[in-house]
Amino acid sequence: MTAATFETGLVNALQPVRFHALAIALYQFFETGLFTYLKEKPCTSLATVSADLEMDSWRLEAFVLYLRNEGYVELDENSRVSLSQTAIDLEPFRPWYTMMIGGYTPTWMGMGKALMAKSGPAPRDLRQVGVGSCGISNYDAIPLTRRLMALSPTACTRLLDLGCGNGMYLVYFCLALEGLEHAWGIEPSAESCEDARKLVTQHGLDDRVSIIHGTAASALKVDNELSPNFAVIGFVLHEILGQAGRQGVVDFLKGLVGRFPELSLVVIEVDGKLADIKHMGDGLGLAYYNPYSTLHPFTLQKLESPSFWEAVFHDAGLKILACLTTDTNVDSTGLEIGYLLRCAD
Ligand SMILES: C[S@@+](CC[C@H](N)C(=O)[O-])C[C@H]1O[C@@H](n2cnc3c(N)ncnc32)[C@H](O)[C@@H]1O
Known part of the structure; x- marks a missing residue:
């Protein structure tokens, strides 16, 4: 020694x-x-x-x-x-670098200032967060969304993606679901909208996909031609929760199903378990969820528990048709949770 x-x-x-x-x-x-x-x-x-x-x-x-x-x-x-072989083996994991390094390095650097009382949130690069998150979703949230969609009594023919990032879900579902007539993506980052429009064009889907620049709440207000029968809200309710509070999320969901009463919804969220060392102490918990969860309070996002979201859905008049987590081969922590929801009768 x-x-x-x-x-x-x-x-x-x-x-x-x-x-x-x-x-x-x-x-x-x-x-x-x-x-x-x-x-x-x-x-x-x-x-x-x-x-x-x-x-x-x-x-x-x-x-x-x-x-x-x-x-x-x-x-x-x-x-x-x-x-080298090490580099070749790294490629599938690129989206984690895009989100955690490209998207959130400014947050880590702004953390000291943002720790102070009465300070504002730390910065982040929303475009890289969107690109990275969608890339990660390719492995976890998109397959989870598909499994939830398969449990829905109604087929997805007109899809609305709220907080669509670089539009990857929209392209994926247009290619995967033959019966999908039209898809709309709503996204508040102008740069992500630009990325999404490019991706849609690259796949020759301009006539089937529309990208709208705005927040999820604007989907309820704008005088647009939306007529979805399915909505996906992937890692966005915790953004709205940080921006508008619990009542803001309830009002948003109520407004959404008020405008589209036949809508089925898939919501994907991450269980906020930063305080639980059993989940954060090793494996994917330590490598990913520990830094990921820490970033949220610094960027006005609020991770919550499944019981919190279930109470929100109840208050918004939604019933839970199914609740699943990710394929354990990709992520065995059980921290990523997907819900299939519909208006309660
Ligand atoms: C973590 S990314 C998720 C991207 C994608 N939905 C996915 O599942 O990978 C969060 C996205 O929500 C967007 N966002 C933030 N606030 C929002 C709001 N109020 N309404 C809609 N989208 C919002 C961000 O710009 C970002 O693209």
């Missing part, structure tokens, strides 16, 4: 700093397009990479050497660079 020295203590103490730098570097690896480039063109010289991607060759070399030292790229004797 090595004797403890100042240096061994320092190495231990610097592990969070090392991983802080690494998480941001991996986010940039994806965002700059370097990852995708190397995936498509392995074994390319640094000179060619910098020319093709119009990157500064000196800084690119430093970035690539840093990633090599951390085990994410390999360099041969002729300075040709390729992704």
Whole structure:
């Protein structure tokens, strides 16, 4: 066993700093397009990479050497660079980097100021939160929504996605559900609306999908042509709860089913269990839900328990037709919960 020295203590103490730098570097690896480039063109010289991607060759070399030292790229004797297996294995998890690093790094940096009494919320990058969240949903919330939809007595033919982020749900459901005639997405971030319109166009769905810039509440007010028979509200009620309080959520849900009485709703929420060390102390709890749940009070979002939401649904005149959690292969914590709801008779 090595004797403890100042240096061994320092190495231990610097592990969070090392991983802080690494998480941001991996986010940039994806965002700059370097990852995708190397995936498509392995074994390319640094000179060619910098020319093709119009990157500064000196800084690119430093970035690539840093990633090599951390085990994410390999360099041969002729300075040709390729992704390592570790990097290839990382790709499915990119959306977690998009949301937690791209979306919420400003929040962590603003946390000290926002901790003070009478301070406002810390900033976040809503566009990256939307893109990342939708990417994560691809693995957990979208399959959960499908399982809940399959339990509905009515088929989804006209879908409304409230807080649609980059529009991934809308595209997914248009492609997955043959009987889906039209889908509407409502989203308050102008940049996310831009992303959503682009994604819809890329998939040739302009005639089946409309993106509306506004809050979920505006779906009730605006003079628009909405006629949904199904709504998905994925990780958005806790946003409305932070913005408008419990009564605000109840009034919003009442207004929604008041305007569309035949509506079936799928609501996806995260059980707020930050105080429960059993859930937060290891595995996905420690790796994801602990930081994720901590960010919420700092950005005007309020995670709550299933019993809280069930009482809200009751007060809004909704009945619960089904309640499920994620596939345990993806997330075994049981913290992500989906409800299928309809107007109580
Ligand atoms: C965590 S993301 C969820 C994105 C997507 N629904 C999903 O399931 O992955 C939360 C989204 O809610 C949006 N949002 C925030 N406040 C909202 C409100 N009052 N009405 C509708 N959407 C809202 C945010 O802009 C963001 O795109």
